[in-house]
Amino acid sequence: MKRRNFLKNAGTAALVTTLPAPLVRAATPDDFHIAAILSFSGAYGLIGNDMRKGAEQAVAERGGTVLGKPIRFSWEDDETKPQPAVQKASRLLGEGAQMIFGAVSSASTLALQSLSTQRKVPHLVTISADDAITKRDGAPYSFRTSNTLGMEINMSMEFVKSRGLKKIYAVTADYQATRSGFERFEELAKEAGVEIVGNDFAPLGNRDYSVIIDKMIRSDADGIAVMATGNDGITFVKQAGQVDLGKDKVIFGPVLQDDIFAAATGPAALGVNSGVRYHYSVDNPTNNAFVAAYREQHGEMPSSFAGEAYDGLRWWLDVVEQSDSWDVETWVEAFANSVHETSVEGRKEMRACDHQAAQVGLWGEVVKGEAPLPELTMKINEIFPADRLFDAC
Amino acid sequence: MTRRTVGQTLMAVIIAAMIAIPFFLPGEQWVNLVSLILIWALFAIGFDLVFGVTGMLSFGHAALLGSGGYALTVLTLSYQVGFLPALLAAAVMGALLAFCMGLFALRVSGLFFALLTLALAQMVYILASNKLRALTGGVDGIPGVPRPDLFGINFYDNRNYYAFIVVVFLIGLAVMALLRASPFGRALRAVQANDTRASQLGHNVHALRQSAFVVSGAYAGISGGLLASLMFYISPQMLHWATSGDVMIMTVLGGKGTLLGPILGVAVFELLKEELSQVTQYWYGILGLIFILATIFLRNGIAGLFHGPDDQDQGGAS
């Protein structure tokens, strides 16, 4: 409703506009300018840095050019807040940037999305997972090449079924996306005959889960679903470790752990199961080449943030290259119908109906790693095919 | 007094030049930056009516700013109200919330007033972030806040919207200048100087404080509406206590209790932020150092540089 109104407004505005921005841009510019709005400080500061490394790798690999022009990034820090994100993106678009790349938090990404719609500038999302970002017939210039929370919730239920878990106690961050994630999980549980024996909504940014964990211990649940990520997820798993909650209950969540979160959690992360956005251990030629080049450059394994950024930008730039045009509408049209056969995760297919890339889902468990792997690392146990995770378009 | 007059003229000239720049320079960079500065400046001069003129440190102004932003957003998007009536409603919303907060907070004074306004605003923030999410969009906020729809002008063009902001800002500034020079303004200053004496002189101190807070709320509400429209977006971030901290910093940096000081404070703050963040990742730390130095050495803020050492806005509109 809200969005439709906005589109209507933006549409009317476009009709009466006297200065059609896209026409100005259609002339061949000196370079391909990417407005990269990421978090380099604030809650997701770490993520922005990794995404930058991945994105730069994607550009370096093609000799730093697209359509015969050099690619130029403007890296801007949104401090993990929407207002600076829009402010900085507006400035860069004013300077003639050809596209927006980012942001990290879903709130910033949604804010950038309305800017992209209004200014008719392509917008590439490679990390934010809120389902609202790729709603059906949503923002016409936005694309997401990474996971949605929805598919990760679906994976969680597939995992519950394959592990034969019967009773689940859940903790859900009190936040729109995770709340609807839990509702979806509840529905799937009902269909699968799995009982939800409890659920607590904990405030976003909660620092103490001890009371909730105590309730979990005293319950007869055999699985603990954690619908929270980042600090909240780490804090929960860390504190659960102090009472060995994972000893006779399986702890899992849609985006609960990856190598970075495991390192922050410590030994308590061992045995925790989680959906994974991207993993360096996926074995295919593209990924092997990417991981090797990344390790040479940075001396570490690429994180899921770096991997997703690399993958999305590489795909987008390939499509732009093939379009052989500087027309935004041509790019958007081509990307909406494109298939990325050589993604680092296998195959990704852009869905024209919601601009979401359909893709396989990785599911793993935290295990001990041997050098050169980190001390704690994700072992990918299952790869779910796309048709089990996405509804038909 | 001469130095004072010269200083003020100089400040006015600088501000006028800043407002004029985007009309003459090409590119959108200045338009965006000065748009932001003027909106925040409107917020700051409203804040200073409570803080600098009446002498109450409010730490709850973020809630007033955000409530205005949400009022405009919800009215235009969900109820198809026109932009100008919605902007007016934003002012009313800010004033109304200020009135309600005042009912609680004005029972106490001094530091307790600061802490109570902080607590009340933080509660509004938490409510908007989760319990009221049906209305506010929760933490993710609401994208697609519209621009004005007037006279067939396309305000989605940032230059046109800038002109709109300038008009609103100048009206706001003029009204504030009149208010401060009026008997009402003088009475507020009397309250700040000595509230017991002010009440002996026949002023209703509580009503004066309440009125100042309400007017300030209206300014904050309008600023919030303009800001949401500038960004096409609103989220509870606008209500967070750090926003209250920012406006306080800007006002003190610029010179509290002066009409033009807070505007310069906002300009310097935003300009420093804009420039430093392009140079280094550690710009926040450098900004912090600058604040510390300014706190220690610039007793009367930037306005003090223009006014000379004796300042503290002794009367009349500056």
Added chain:
Amino acid sequence: MSTLIIGLSLSFLLFLLSAGLTLIFGMLGVINFAHGALYMLGAYVSYQIVQITGSFWLGLLFAPLIVAALGALIEIVALKRVYSRDHIFQLLLTFGLILVIDDATKLIWGFDYKQVPTPEMLTAPVALFGSQIPSYRLFVIAFGALVSLGLFLLLDRSKWGMIIRAASSDADMARTLGIDVNQVRTGVFALGSFLAALGGAITAPLVPIELGMGFSVIIDCFVVVIIGGLGNIRGAIFASLLLGMTRAVGFTYATEWVELLTFALLIGTLMFRPEGLFSYKGRSA
């Protein structure tokens, strides 16, 4: 029953987090906004010490000492210059300090999460009241009780406490009695910083160590300090207990409402007893 024990551990954590803030306010009249940043710094320094020595206990001891030294430096270089001015300037100065400390931390330790493992001897949970209680939580209760007792003895019963109270209630009088008020103030700020860092070091095994952690605790600290009565250590103990228990019960029965409950408590206090629930009138602030 287990809820009660956990409530106690929440309470003493809150007390350890906020004791330094209330001390600095009570004795110096300064609202130290940088309290959260010093708390974060305590956690990072203790992480560093654990990395080097492998001992949580050395971290718990030395991190607060190091941060206390930094606190003394801050007081001498900056804060000292603005005591004579309005509260707002001290607030502004400590606000600026947050930005500086946060970025310095980012510069030294980088963005990535750090973690301090639970000390070996406290990893096994204890079976109590039909549930499993983390032994680290029991340690927090004991440690918190010890620190609060120590602070109480120091401030209310010792000669040092008398000097501090004398210097804070009437600086001129204290000077004529031969007390070096400047030194006392530096000492009090250092002690407040010590306590902030102690809070950070003791929380380190419970949460990921990251750059936002200071920002997230400051409001909690304010709540305790206000409910307890600005600057009142005994009040802070009671307020921590009240808040910790409220939270424990809240998380048991109505998790979604815990945050609002906290603020309702706070606003009620400020409206009806702005001087704090546990303050003796005229005692401080």
